[in-house]
Amino acid sequence: MSSLEDLYREVILDHYRSPRNRGELPSPPARRVEGFNPLCGDEIVVYLEVRDDVLVDIKLTGHGCSISQSSSSLMSAAVKGKPVSQVREIIANFKQLMMGHEATLGSDEAPTTADLRAMGELAALQGVVKFPVRIKCATLAWNTLAQGLDESD
Amino acid sequence: MAPGEPVSSFDPRRVRADTPLLRRVINERPITYLDSAASSLPPRAVIEAMSRYYEMRHANVHRGVYQTANEATAIYEGAREAIARFINAPAGANEIVFTKNATEGFNLLAKSWGHKNLKAGDVVLVSEMEHHANIVPWFQLREVNGIEVRFIPVNDDFRLDLTDIESLMEGVKLVSLTAMSNVLGTINPIKDLAALAHRHGALIAVDAAQSVAHSPSDVTDLDVDFFIFSAHKMLGPTGLGVVWTREAILDQMPPFLGGGGMIADVRVDGYTPANGPSRFEAGTPPIAEAAGLGAAVLYLEGLGMANIVEHERNLTSDALSRLASEFDGRVRVIGPSDTHSRGGVISLDVEGVHPHDVAQVLDQFAVCVRPGHHCAKPLMRRFNLAATARASFGPYSLTRDTDVLIEALHHALTMFG
Ligand SMILES: Cc1ncc(COP(=O)(O)O)c(C=O)c1O
Numbered sequence A: 001m002s003s004l005e006d007l008y009r010e011v012i013l014d015h016y017r018s019p020r021n022r023g024e025l026p027s028p029p030a031r032r033v034e035g036f037n038p039l040c041g042d043e044i045v046v047y048l049e050v051r052d053d054v055l056v057d058i059k060l061t062g063h064g065c066s067i068s069q070s071s072s073s074l075m076s077a078a079v080k081g082k083p084v085s086q087v088r089e090i091i092a093n094f095k096q097l098m099m100g101h102e103a104t105l106g107s108d109e110a111p112t113t114a115d116l117r118a119m120g121e122l123a124a125l126q127g128v129v130k131f132p133v134r135i136k137c138a139t140l141a142w143n144t145l146a147q148g149l150d151e152s153d
Numbered sequence B: 001m002a003p004g005e006p007v008s009s010f011d012p013r014r015v016r017a018d019t020p021l022l023r024r025v026i027n028e029r030p031i032t033y034l035d036s037a038a039s040s041l042p043p044r045a046v047i048e049a050m051s052r053y054y055e056m057r058h059a060n061v062h063r064g065v066y067q068t069a070n071e072a073t074a075i076y077e078g079a080r081e082a083i084a085r086f087i088n089a090p091a092g093a094n095e096i097v098f099t100k101n102a103t104e105g106f107n108l109l110a111k112s113w114g115h116k117n118l119k120a121g122d123v124v125l126v127s128e129m130e131h132h133a134n135i136v137p138w139f140q141l142r143e144v145n146g147i148e149v150r151f152i153p154v155n156d157d158f159r160l161d162l163t164d165i166e167s168l169m170e171g172v173k174l175v176s177l178t179a180m181s182n183v184l185g186t187i188n189p190i191k192d193l194a195a196l197a198h199r200h201g202a203l204i205a206v207d208a209a210q211s212v213a214h215s216p217s218d219v220t221d222l223d224v225d226f227f228i229f230s231a232h233k234m235l236g237p238t239g240l241g242v243v244w245t246r247e248a249i250l251d252q253m254p255p256f257l258g259g260g261g262m263i264a265d266v267r268v269d270g271y272t273p274a275n276g277p278s279r280f281e282a283g284t285p286p287i288a289e290a291a292g293l294g295a296a297v298l299y300l301e302g303l304g305m306a307n308i309v310e311h312e313r314n315l316t317s318d319a320l321s322r323l324a325s326e327f328d329g330r331v332r333v334i335g336p337s338d339t340h341s342r343g344g345v346i347s348l349d350v351e352g353v354h355p356h357d358v359a360q361v362l363d364q365f366a367v368c369v370r371p372g373h374h375c376a377k378p379l380m381r382r383f384n385l386a387a388t389a390r391a392s393f394g395p396y397s398l399t400r401d402t403d404v405l406i407e408a409l410h411h412a413l414t415m416f417g
Helices: A010-017 A066-079 A084-098 A113-130 A132-152 B012-018 B044-057 B067-086 B102-117 B136-145 B190-199 B287-303 B305-326 B355-364 B377-382 B399-416
Strands: A031-037 A042-051 A054-063 B096-099 B123-127 B148-152 B172-178 B203-207 B226-230 B241-245 B263-267 B270-273 B331-333 B345-350 B370-372 B388-392
Touching (some): A010 A066, A010 A113, A010 B399, A031 A132, A042 A132, A054 A066, A054 A132, A066 A084, A066 A132, A084 A113, A084 A132, A113 A132, A132 B355, B044 B287, B067 B096, B067 B287, B096 B102, B102 B172, B102 B226, B102 B241, B136 B148, B172 B190, B305 B345, B305 B399, B345 B355, B345 B399, B355 B388, B355 B399
Parallel strands (some): B123 B172
Antiparallel strands (some): A042 A054, B096 B241, B226 B241, B331 B345, B345 B388, B370 B388
């Protein structure tokens, strides 16, 4: 049985109740990217400011469930101030985490304990994998950020 | 016993015992099924009718001359007759077209009747509380021939705003409305609106997807022109829908899909479509599903639609008053607050808890409710909501289901509070 506590870890509820990096950035210079989950109506807007290949600032607005909101908040905290190349790595790792259930079937390796430790608070979202319909909620902000980075290349 | 006549022997616990799925245990709790508005649970009689067809009578319809083929045809046509009786179709089974679901029914209406009878500038009048099934086909027709799609607004009391209906009717050729909202539970005054439409020389189509299993359906009494619904919301199987229209209208409608079964003749230089409902039923139809629907009609008639209405009204009344008193206003019902012209569909807005999270917490209690926009995005926008968590009753529902719902809602509020 997948328990609710696996999904709604304290870290997630904390980021849901007090989201980090909430708000807007003047655009331009910041890039503004929108993401939608048409199934549940979740919407997210990511503002990102890239200077000299560093994601110097990121802000988010929008609405959605606790998983999409906390995931976007956790993401913003994890990527802010990092070089773009490292941000891409974090995105890739996170997506790997979300594919956990598929990883055992395919050739991709499931994340190791070390990988998880390196992810810090993000690892709290690991429980989402046990609730397949919620994975889209968790990945919405990440896909939106990735799209924003691609557009600014 | 006449359909719709109250029977004192109606017992929801017996309906429950007849419904195999309600024996499921999930997360160590008995299932609390509160999603009948999305799809209702078939009783054993429906499932057995479908199995019996596959085990004993499986054959294609309308073609064979052998025994089982005749039996299959009789089952399929028998379902048409059962539906005609159930909705009191004036000219009987000849007015009943089987589709895949209500959605395909509206596509048939727009793409066959609408395409032929509506031209640029003609108005189709729908409402803000329609399901996308009764909106998108009209937008698609608008792209083809420039009709206007006009919306009756919805009031803050969750009912149609009919104050300006006379001016809204200007240029209207078809009024197409839901009998009961799948989000709000609101029941619309279809009979009055049919009279109004006819006074303005328009026809009226009714989306009966929600109402058909929760109120008596009498197309003759309502005096409507089209009546569209799905089998799976009336204790029947998925994959089968119904369009009723008057024989005189049906006879003038061009075919929809082409192929076998819908023709009178095919030559190398063209084809002649069949007459009657089969003109709209190209290809091998859902025969097992028709067997199931026939059984569902018998089952509903056995329960008595008036009994079902009364039972669900009691459940709804009890649930509405408890939801209003239990939560200090932290759980808001998006829909009429009394049971006057209202069915057992209860959309909830839970303070500080997103509908997805509500539904997730409820799942832990084995409570099945639906989060989302319920395919009614214009209505969601009207009330500034992205989504609601919706609970809905069926004839097998009990007050106990509301007890568990309330217990689980308390848990959700605590968890996210
Ligand atoms: C009011 C209403 N209309 C139409 C539909 C569409 O029914 P179906 O999905 O069976 O085609 C539904 C069901 O979701 C509904 O609730």
